[in-house]
Amino acid sequence: MSRPQALCTEFAGFAAVGVFAFAADLGTFLYLRGPAAMEPMYAKALSFLAGAAVAYAGNALGPYRLRERKVAGGWRRFAVFVLVNAAGGAVQLGCLGVSRHLLGLTSVFADTVSGVGVGMVLGTAVRFWGTRTLVFSHATAPVPEGVRGRGRPRVDGEAT
Known part of the structure; x- marks a missing residue:
């Protein structure tokens, strides 16, 4: 995969995670402002943390897992x-x-x-x-022993 393709793939994964994080932020905010009747600034601070937690987990397990x-x-x-x-x-x-x-x-x-x-x-x-x-x-992350991806340069002493 070329560098621009890899960057596009990475950004697509990042954006997909962002959609879920946005939904968590918005949903949390609407709940805290509505049924929970929380003050807007506190509700936004908590909803921001909820969205950030979803984004972090999604990015760590998704596009940046390796x-x-x-x-x-x-x-x-x-x-x-x-x-x-x-x-x-x-x-x-x-x-x-x-x-x-x-x-x-x-x-x-x-x-x-x-x-x-x-x-x-x-x-x-x-x-x-x-x-x-x-x-x-x-x-x-390090490539597992015996696996060589396309385009990865050969390391001295590595079998072809």
Whole structure:
């Protein structure tokens, strides 16, 4: 598989996990705001953690399951993952803030385009980069003995 194909496959897995994480975040928020009648900021903080937990588990078991963990320790790795996701969320909020407060665009349509459209694209780029470089390293797990994948260079002393 070529490098661009591998990157597209990785991003597709990342995006699929993101759909489930978004559903967990939204579902948790709606439940906490509705039947649980929780204050919005607390509900959002808890729903963010629920979404981050689903995203972390999905990425660790999905597209990044064969990669080494760059950060040692499960809880520390999860904390870095949460920080990466918070940075992506900050980018989304920043796009909304620029649109509303610097450009003066205050319509619902402008909020949607800046926060959900532009903000989501840029925030997702930050999350994707952070997940693949800060949480999971670029090196893949060692190839099992006797297995040689297509395109992998031969190591000195390795049988053909």
